[in-house]
Amino acid sequence: xxxxxxxxxxxxxxxxxxxxxxxxxxxxxxxxxxxxxxxxxxxxxxxxxxxxxxxxxxxxxxxxxxxxxxxxxxxxxxxxxxxxxxxxxxxxxxxxxxxxxxxxxxxxxxxxxxxxxxxxxxxxxxxxxxxxxxxxxxxxxxxxxxxxxxxxxxxxxxxxxxxxxxxxxxxxxxxxxxxxxxxxxxxxxxxxxxxxxxxxxxxxxxxxxxxxxxxxxxxxxxxxxxxxxxxxxxxxxxxxxxxxxxxxxxxxxxxxxxxxxxxxxxxxxxxxxxxxxxxxxxxxxxxxxxxxxxxxxxxxxxxxxxxxxxxxxxxxxxxxxxxxxxxxxxxxxxxxxxxxxxxxxxxxxxxxxxxxxxxxxxxxxxxxxxxxxxxxxxxxxxxxxxxxxxxxxxxxxxxxxxxxxxxxxxxxxxxxxxxxxxxxxxxxxxxxxxxxxxxxxxxxxxxxxxxxxxxx
Numbered sequence: 001x002x003x004x005x006x007x008x009x010x011x012x013x014x015x016x017x018x019x020x021x022x023x024x025x026x027x028x029x030x031x032x033x034x035x036x037x038x039x040x041x042x043x044x045x046x047x048x049x050x051x052x053x054x055x056x057x058x059x060x061x062x063x064x065x066x067x068x069x070x071x072x073x074x075x076x077x078x079x080x081x082x083x084x085x086x087x088x089x090x091x092x093x094x095x096x097x098x099x100x101x102x103x104x105x106x107x108x109x110x111x112x113x114x115x116x117x118x119x120x121x122x123x124x125x126x127x128x129x130x131x132x133x134x135x136x137x138x139x140x141x142x143x144x145x146x147x148x149x150x151x152x153x154x155x156x157x158x159x160x161x162x163x164x165x166x167x168x169x170x171x172x173x174x175x176x177x178x179x180x181x182x183x184x185x186x187x188x189x190x191x192x193x194x195x196x197x198x199x200x201x202x203x204x205x206x207x208x209x210x211x212x213x214x215x216x217x218x219x220x221x222x223x224x225x226x227x228x229x230x231x232x233x234x235x236x237x238x239x240x241x242x243x244x245x246x247x248x249x250x251x252x253x254x255x256x257x258x259x260x261x262x263x264x265x266x267x268x269x270x271x272x273x274x275x276x277x278x279x280x281x282x283x284x285x286x287x288x289x290x291x292x293x294x295x296x297x298x299x300x301x302x303x304x305x306x307x308x309x310x311x312x313x314x315x316x317x318x319x320x321x322x323x324x325x326x327x328x329x330x331x332x333x334x335x336x337x338x339x340x341x342x343x344x345x346x347x348x349x350x351x352x353x354x355x356x357x358x359x360x361x362x363x364x365x366x367x368x369x370x371x372x373x374x375x376x377x378x379x380x381x382x383x384x385x386x387x388x389x390x391x392x393x394x395x396x397x398x399x400x401x402x403x404x405x406x407x408x409x410x411x412x413x414x415x416x417x418x419x420x421x422x423x424x425x426x427x428x429x430x431x432x433x434x435x436x437x438x439x440x441x442x443x444x445x446x447x448x449x450x451x452x453x454x455x456x
Contacts, residue, residue, distance in 0.1 A: 049115060049223055049224055049225050049226070049337070049339065050115060050221055050222065050223040050225075050336065050337040050339075050432075050454075051113040051114040051115040051117070051221070051222045051223070051454070052219065052220075052221050052334070052336055052453075052454045052455055053111045053113075053219055053220060053222075054217055054218065054219025054220075054334070054455075055108055055199075055217070055218050055219060056077070056125075056216060056217040056218070056219070056332075057077055058071055058072075058073045058077035060077075061077060061078070061079045061106070063109055064106050064107055064108045064109060065106070065107045066079075066082075066104070066105070066106045066107075067085045067104060067105045067106075068081060068082055068083050068084055068085030068086075068103070068104025068105065069081060069082055069104045069105065069106040069201075069203060070082030072214070075441070076216050076330075076440055077216070078214040078215055078216045079106055079201065079203070079214070079215045080203070080212040080213070080214050080215075081102070081103075081104045081203050081205060081212040081213070082104065083104065084102035084103065084104060084205075084207070085103060085104045085105060086102070086103060087100055087101065087102055087103070087207060088100070088101055088103055088204075089101075090163070090204075092163050092164055093164075093166070093311075094164035094166060094310040094311070095164060099162075099163075099206075100207060101133075101204040101205065101206065101207070102204065102205050102206070102207045103202050103203060103204050103205075104202075104203050105200060105201065105202050105203070106200070106201045106203075106215075107198060107199070107200045107201075108198045108199045108200070108218065109198065110141075110196050110197070110198045111196060111197060111198065111220075112195065112196040113194070113195060113196060113197070113222040115222055115223060115224050116143060116193035116194065116195045116224060117185075117193055117194045117195075117222035117223055117224050118184065118185045118188040118193060118194075118223070118224050118225075119182055119183060119184050119185070119222070119223050119224075119225075120138060120140070120182070120183040120194060120197060120220050120221065120222045120223075121181060121182050121183070121220065121221050121318060121319065121335050121433075122136055122138055122153040122154070122181075122199060122218075122219070122220040122319060123217075123219060123220070123221075123318075123319040123322045123323070123333065123334050123335045124136055124154075124156070124201075124215060124217060124218045124219070124319065124322075124323055124326075125215070125216045125217035125218075125322070125323065125326030125331075125332055125333060126156070126158075126213055126214060126215040126216060126217075126323065126326070127158065127213065127214045127216075127327065128156070128157045128158045128159070128213045129211050129212075129213070130159060130161060130162065130211075131162060131205055131206040131209055131211045132157070132162070132203070132204060132205045132206075132211050132212060132213045133155065133156065133157035133162055133163050133165075133204050133213065134155075134156055134157070134201060134202065134203055134204065134213050134215065135152060135154070135155050135156075135201070135202040135204070136152070136153045136154045136155075136156065136199065136200075136201060136218070136319075137150045137151060137152055137153060137199065137200040137201075137202070138150070138151050138153050138183060138197055138198075138199055138200075138220065139151070139197065139198055139200070140176075140183070140194040140195075140196060140197035140198075141194070141195055141196045141197070142175065142192055142193070142194060142195065143191070143192055143193045143194075143195050144192060146175075148173055148175070148176060148183075148194070149171075149173055150200065151171050151178050151183060152167075152168040152171065152178070153167075153178070153181070153183070153199075153319070154166075154167060154168075154181070154317075154319055154320070155167075155168070156320065156323055158306065158323075158324075158327045159306070160305070160306070160308075164310040165308070165309060165310065165320060166309060166310045166311040167180045167181060167309050167311045167312050167317060168311065169311060172186070174186070175192060176194070180309070180311075180312045180317060181317050181318050181319050181320070181335075182318075188224075193224065194222065197220065197222070199218055199219075199220060201215055201218060203215070216326070216332075216440070217326070217332060217334075219334060221334070221335060221336045221337060223337050223431070225337070225417050225431035225432070226417070227417055227418055228415075228416050228417055228418065229416055229418050229419065229420075230412055230416060231340075231411065231412055231415040231416055232340075233407075233408055233411065234340040234341045234342045234407075234411060235342075235386075236382065236385065236386020236407065237342060237345050237386075238345040238348060238349055238382050238386075239381075239382055239383060239384040239386075240348055240349060240381050240382060241380060241381030241382075241383075241389050242278065242348065242351060242353050242380045242381055243278075243380075244274050244275065244278045244353050244378060244380045244391055245273075245274050245277045245278060246274065246391050246398045246399070246401035246402060247270050247273060247274055247297050247300050247391075247393060247398055247401065248270070248297075248393055248394075248395045248396065248397055248398050248400065248401055249263050249264065249265075249266040249267050249270040249300070249393040249394060250263065250264060250393075250394065250395060250396055250397075251263065251296050251297065251396075251397060251398065252264075252266060252270075252295075252296075252297070252300055252301065252304075255292075255295060255301060256301055256304065256305070259304045259305055259308045259315060260304065260308065260313065260314040260315045260316070263300070263301075263304070265314065265315065265316075266300065266303075266304045266315055266393070267316070267375050267376040267377070267393050267394060268307065268315050268316040268318075268321050268355075268376045269300065269303035269304045269307045269315045269321065269324070270300050270303065270304075270376075270393035271355045271376045271377060271378045271391070271393055271435075272303055272307065272321045272324060272325055272355065272435065272437075273297075273299055273300050273302075273303040274353075274378050274391055274393075275325070275353050275355060275378060275435075275437050276303075276325050276328055276331065276437065277299070278353060279328075279331060279437065279438075279439060281328035281329065281330075281331060282299055282328075283299050283302050287302060288302055290305075296398075297398070303315075303324065306324050306327075307320050307321050307324045308320075316374070316376070318335045318357075318433065318435065319335055321333075321355075321435055322334060322335050322435050322437070325435075325437045326437075330439055330440045330441065331437055331438070331439065331440060332437070332438055332439070332440045333435065333436065333437045333438075334435070334436055334455060335433065335434075335435055336433075336434060336436060336453075336455065337431060337432040337433055337434070338354075338432050338434055338453070339415075339432065340411065340415065341382075341386075341388070341407065341410075341411050343453055344356075344379060344434075345382060346449050346452060346453065347436065347449055347450075347453070348379070348380075348381055348382065349445075349449065350443075350445045350446045350448070350449035350450075351443075351445070351446060352436065352437075352438050352446060352449065352450075353378055353379060353380050354378070354379045354434050354435070354436055355376055355377070355378050355379075355434055355435040355436075355437075356376070356377060356378075356379055356414050356432075356433070356434045357374065357375070357376055357414070357430040357433040357434065358372075358374075358375060358377075358410075358413045358414045358429070358430065359372055359373050359374050359375065359413065359419060359427070359429055359430070360372060360413040360419070361419075361420075361421070361422060364409060364412075364413055365405060365406075365409050365410065365413060366405070366406050366409060367403060367404070367405060367406075368392070368394075368403070368405070370394060371422070372394070373421070373427070374430075375394060376393070376435075377390045377391065377392045377393060377394075378390060378391040378392075378393075380402075382407075383404060385407070386407045387404050387405060387406055387407045387410075388404070388405045388406075388407055388410040388411075389402065389403070389404055390402075390403050390404075390405060390410075391403075413429070414430070414432060415429075415431060415432045416429040416431070417429050417430075417431040436450075436455065438450060442456075
């Protein structure tokens with residue numbers, strides 16, 4: 001269930017000392033060559049600690065700067081390779097193989113965040129047929145009017161036959177660093193913030209083919225969450241429970257240890273698979289043919305394999321889980337942060353379950369029966385008393401997955417950014433991180449809920 005701390009550190013130093021710590025300048029955009037898309041003063045992000053921006057419409061794709069890419073219209077607008085802009089050799093660090101690829105690029109307009117940020121997490125939704133893959137990069141502008149380098153936020157393919165999907169370690173400019181899937185300001189207490197950013201897509205294909213990746217959504221969540229051991233309690237406002245499939249990660253203990261040491265570490269893909277199936281999608285029998293016959297819930301093994309990050313050596317890369325979900329027909333997915341259980345109730349009311357990330361000691365969550373330095377579970381509803389109904393994959397069986405956790409305990413362990421471990425040392429928390437999956441053509445009530453949280 002844990003995200004290995006040696007591979008991904010949620011930096012305590014990267015969290016703000018206070019939401020208003022530091023005064024940021026009105027620095028100009030990261031580049032004058034690409035127009036800015038400053039947020040409206042009425043944006044939901046303006047009243048929160050997180051700002052979400054995505055590019056997913058036909059107009060969005062036409063507004064960026066493309067070199068060899070082409071926007072395509074239709075039910076689900078996207079970006080494809082129109083013609084190759086050039087060729088490049090890529091040596092896969094996890095196989096040692098060097099392959100020549102054609103590529104085309106697309107660079108977003110500069111987005112000025114409503115929240116001058118200490119952290120940014122990108123996410124994307126794409127289709128990568130065999131013989132194709134994509135790279136996602138971020139470049140930002142600091143509050144001191146300097147710029148970051150282009151940081152690689154992921155090299156991704158839906159399959160694993162062409163490249164090994166991977167994060168990239170050892171990226172820093174002395175002011176910020178990339179920690180697996182998260183851009184983080186190194187010293188948030190200094191007051192330095194990222195005030196704007198742009199994203200760059202590089203679409204790759206084997207030379208001489210007409211294959212192309214299709215990217216339907218690209219975006220990022222920028223945030224500045226204050227240091228906090230506790231958070232204000234929200235008032236219960238909903239009693240509803242969604243019927244979400246139940247899967248246990250623990251029934252897969254010891255299976256496929258090449259993917260994050262086996263099922264005991266598969267909280268993230270197990271949670272992702274539950275929600276994918278809630279929306280009526282699942283892998284085909286052909287997709288699952290590689291799984292050893294007789295194993296329970298083979299689709300969970302499948303999710304682990306196809307969310308696995310070969311650099312992080314785990315299945316808990318947040319954007320990779322969102323991207324995996326979006327490989328299923330008609331699903332959209334993002335990584336974001338919510339402000340409280342009230343926000344989560346908004347989504348449950350609209351029929352949208354949420355995957356949340358939290359860490360806690362055994363005694364901090366009544367009824368869990370375990371402690372963890374990092375765990376994903378699926379929130380599926382609320383009781384009449386406002387307590388949280390969760391499908392917790394850290395359960396001994398599928399039947400035992402449904403749990404009810406005390407609202408106050410659960411809200412605090414999810415939203416805090418600081419906590420004490422069993423030895424009394426201060427550790428970091430995720431500050432409300434969650435994955436949200438929904439239909440690419442949401443119902444009106446779902447659209448309203450997502451829009452109210454700045455996700456559409």
